[in-house]
Amino acid sequence: MINLFLGLSPILALGLGGMLLMLAEAFGSPAGAEGRTHTGEVVDAGAGRGTELGLIAAVILFAGAVFSASLWLVGPESLPEVSKVAPYLIIDRFTVFFAFSLCFGGGLVALLAAAYLPEHKIDRGEFFPLLIFSTLGAIALAAAGDLLSLFVALETMSLGVYAMIGLRRTNPRSAEAALKYFLLGSFAAAFMLFAGALLYGVTGHTDLAGIGAAIGELKGAALDERAGMILVATMLMLVGLAFKISAVPFHMWAPDAYEGAPTPTTGYMAGIVKSAGFAVLLRVLFVAFGDTRIMSWGSGWPPVLAALAVITMFAANAMAGRQESVKRMLAYSSIAHAGYALVGVVAASRGAEAMGAVLFYLFGYAVSTIGAFGALLWAGRRGLEAVSYEDLAGLGRRHPAVALALSFFFVSLAGVPPTVGFFGKFTVFQAAIDVELYGLAVVGLINSVIGAYYYLKALVYMYMREPRTGAPIAQPMESGLVIAALAIAAVVVLGAGLCPDQLLSVVSQAKLN
Amino acid sequence: MDTTIESYMLLSSVIFVIGAIGFLVRRNVLVQLMSIELMLNSVNLLLVSFNRLHTGNMVGQAFAFFIIAVAAAEVAVGLAIVLQLYRLRGAVNSDDATTLRH
Numbered sequence: 001m002i003n004l005f006l007g008l009s010p011i012l013a014l015g016l017g018g019m020l021l022m023l024a025e026a027f028g029s030p031a032g033a034e035g036r037t038h039t040g041e042v043v044d045a046g047a048g049r050g051t052e053l054g055l056i057a058a059v060i061l062f063a064g065a066v067f068s069a070s071l072w073l074v075g076p077e078s079l080p081e082v083s084k085v086a087p088y089l090i091i092d093r094f095t096v097f098f099a100f101s102l103c104f105g106g107g108l109v110a111l112l113a114a115a116y117l118p119e120h121k122i123d124r125g126e127f128f129p130l131l132i133f134s135t136l137g138a139i140a141l142a143a144a145g146d147l148l149s150l151f152v153a154l155e156t157m158s159l160g161v162y163a164m165i166g167l168r169r170t171n172p173r174s175a176e177a178a179l180k181y182f183l184l185g186s187f188a189a190a191f192m193l194f195a196g197a198l199l200y201g202v203t204g205h206t207d208l209a210g211i212g213a214a215i216g217e218l219k220g221a222a223l224d225e226r227a228g229m230i231l232v233a234t235m236l237m238l239v240g241l242a243f244k245i246s247a248v249p250f251h252m253w254a255p256d257a258y259e260g261a262p263t264p265t266t267g268y269m270a271g272i273v274k275s276a277g278f279a280v281l282l283r284v285l286f287v288a289f290g291d292t293r294i295m296s297w298g299s300g301w302p303p304v305l306a307a308l309a310v311i312t313m314f315a316a317n318a319m320a321g322r323q324e325s326v327k328r329m330l331a332y333s334s335i336a337h338a339g340y341a342l343v344g345v346v347a348a349s350r351g352a353e354a355m356g357a358v359l360f361y362l363f364g365y366a367v368s369t370i371g372a373f374g375a376l377l378w379a380g381r382r383g384l385e386a387v388s389y390e391d392l393a394g395l396g397r398r399h400p401a402v403a404l405a406l407s408f409f410f411v412s413l414a415g416v417p418p419t420v421g422f423f424g425k426f427t428v429f430q431a432a433i434d435v436e437l438y439g440l441a442v443v444g445l446i447n448s449v450i451g452a453y454y455y456l457k458a459l460v461y462m463y464m465r466e467p468r469t470g471a472p473i474a475q476p477m478e479s480g481l482v483i484a485a486l487a488i489a490a491v492v493v494l495g496a497g498l499c500p501d502q503l504l505s506v507v508s509q510a511k512l513n
Numbered sequence: 514m515d516t517t518i519e520s521y522m523l524l525s526s527v528i529f530v531i532g533a534i535g536f537l538v539r540r541n542v543l544v545q546l547m548s549i550e551l552m553l554n555s556v557n558l559l560l561v562s563f564n565r566l567h568t569g570n571m572v573g574q575a576f577a578f579f580i581i582a583v584a585a586a587e588v589a590v591g592l593a594i595v596l597q598l599y600r601l602r603g604a605v606n607s608d609d610a611t612t613l614r615h
Contacts, residue, residue: 194556
């Protein structure tokens with residue numbers, strides 16, 4: 001029994017911590033006198049205490065990461081009791097790897113939000129329980145081995161994120177972003193459900209392993225009769241998953257939702273939600289659709305996914321180069337990064353080694369992108385936010401530390417050594433070459449070069465341009481929390497970039513087999 | 514497969530497609546929400562009718578209950594977002610949601 005608790009410790013820590021935080025938020029005394037602001041407006045109990053609630057949330061999320069790390073060291077395979085929760089939750093090294101990376105990224109976002117929300121007067125305490133429960137859903141999504149738990153975990157994650165986007169209640173952009181993400185997210189979930197129902201009809205199973213085995217056993221007349229339904233189910237499932245990871249042409253919601261959301265939420269969506277989306281994509285494709293006939297290049301999903309990867313990289317990089325808003329540029333860049341990761345997924349359909357490359361890439365990307373959004377929110381204070389490239393002009397001279405942080409994470413996203421971003425791209429393209437997918441690797445390389453343009457453009461503005469007279473100049477906010485979060489992220493980005501061997505050996509154990 | 518299952522499959526596919534088209538064509542957010550509900554309910558119908566093929570377990574029917582419960586939670590959040598937009602805009606038309614354009 002104790003081993004089962006140990007196996008589920010990251011999930012339990014987040015669930016329990018989130019509930020306690022909710023109680024603390026509800027029953028704590030509000031910061032303002034008698035629960036009113038200086039204008040006499042009534043505020044709820046959590047308002048005005050963003051910093052302390054955010055710190056508690058960060059502690060809970062980092063505790064989840066510590067639990068995941070210790071679970072990794074113990075080894076989930078040495079805990080036979082965890083099979084009691086299978087197939088609904090599968091606790092293997094794949095899950096534990098994602099649990100660590102999601103909790104770690106979530107903790108960084110909590111630190112950023114603890115500084116950002118009070119600064120921008122959207123100091124609402126419910127953000128932090130939502131953040132924790134949403135991360136809980138993301139971990140459960142990575143662990144889900146049954147369509148039922150997959151759906152529930154997906155909605156647990158998404159419902160929290162919808163609310164976190166709409167947090168800025170008086171801002172129409174925030175409401176609009178939440179609406180767009182909500183509508184398209186629910187639409188995509190309906191597609192995945194329909195695919196799941198079809199798979200249940202064909203195989204009689206809702207657990208992914210059972211579906212995979214039942215499809216593998218189909219032969220002769222039974223196969224001919226059901227091939228059409230399996231094909232439709234595969235395609236609908238791919239559409240639903242492509243929405244979640246925002247691959248082109250299912251990306252329309254992403255730039256709007258990313259731009260309208262409060263910046264910590266944007267970092268959360270780009271880092272955590274996307275990683276969890278890839279986790280479930282890998283598990284569904286390789287467990288439920290892992291049969292050699294569906295995973296073959298001639299008659300299965302790999303060519304579809306390869307086409308998605310190519311379109312995603314080209315379209316997203318082309319659009320990102322045309323943006324004037326840095327936040328929107330980062331949104332398109334996050335779509336492009338989904339394309340690079342998809343290259344690795346396609347390669348993994350030919351050789352299991354490539355899946356480790358995808359995991360490496362996702363971890364490096366998640367930390368780098370959360371760092372980039374964190375540095376962007378550091379660069380602006382209330383009323384003087386850094387939005388466009390123009391706002392960043394001369395930042396290198398005025399505020400060297402902020403400019404250095406922004407440059408550092410942009411350089412990692414662009415894939416320049418010695419950052420983790422470089423090794424992520426390197427391992428993914430290397431994996432593609434190893435399985436003789438030369439075309440995809442070349443397209444990926446070309447796109448990395450195109451992609452460097454818009455990151456370098458930001459660097460040029462920061463270090464080589466001076467702001468136009470009369471233009472609003474972004475003023476960095478002063479916060480130790482943001483600096484702490486960025487320092488942690490920078491250590492990981494640089495550490496994993498300088499000695500990638502440890503992380504590479506971890507991801508090679510974490511891949512699905 | 515007996516014919517009844519196939520007619521249920523046809524019915525739920527038709528409902529699903531009506532929901533998807535409604536979602537894409539209509540611009541009133543409330544109607545779009547209803548279209549999503551239609552799609553989810555077509556999935557419920559499909560699951561429950563498939564359960565007749567697989568009589569060994571009740572997975573299909575149990576799944577439908579989960580979908581109903583989660584859909585209720587989803588609509589609660591969705592209506593809150595629509596209400597927020599209505600307070601700010603005085604309309605619930607998704608074509609008006611154009612502040613975020615590049």
